Amino acid sequence: MGGRDDLAGLLDEQAGFYRAVAAEYDDHALALPGGGEVVAALEAFRPAGRVLELACGPGTWTGQLLRHATDVTAVDASAEMLGIAEGRVGRERVRFVLADLFEWRPDGRYDVVFFGFWLSHVPPERFAAFWSLVADCLRPDGRVFFADDGYRTVEELIEGEDSPVVQRRLTDGTAYRIVKVPYQPEDLERRLDRMGWQIKVHATAGPFYWGAGNHAPGERPLR
């Protein structure tokens, strides 16, 4: 990617894509193996206590989080997505926050930070800062759970396979550039380990993967 302005423009375009796609988001879901494994893994993880959900979208995971959590704070940059999420799960024990995660700062510490299908949309330049934010959101014994996929079609690769930038389209054909980093679970786990996290990243039978863990005891993640 180019300079700072290019990155800011790309992140705006990405947020704009998700605002525009909100109403048809579920039509774009990947009907591929492995999704059930992620649901089962989150169930086994038991996200109890005060839970923070980053980039909650239309509430895909919020209901499952609420089965275990005392309360959920769900953050997203799209009012359209938050409106759909609220329609699905209501407001009881849920606080919705409209915010840009590249600017937002936590207003407290949480027992669990969860993000579904968000990490792959964080540009490589913001990877370390994002994990620093996650650390700042967690209580000392707090835990992290995330799920994602590395799925990119050949048609999406408008800047080639080595670029994190891809093109996504609405059903009406309108095209947007977004970030989609195709992490390999084992590489991601090694990288997080080097940053002071103890997170095991699990592959599934399909393109999905999930990670769960916490800070290495006594260590602060690198800034």
Ligand SMILES: C[S@@+](CC[C@H](N)C(=O)[O-])C[C@H]1O[C@@H](n2cnc3c(N)ncnc32)[C@H](O)[C@@H]1O
């Ligand atoms: C791939 S969707 C994931 C939604 C949901 N977590 C799920 O698993 O279905 C990515 C979400 O990130 C949100 N998003 C995009 N840019 C953002 C930003 N800068 N700050 C906060 N949320 C953002 C979008 O509005 C969208 O809801």
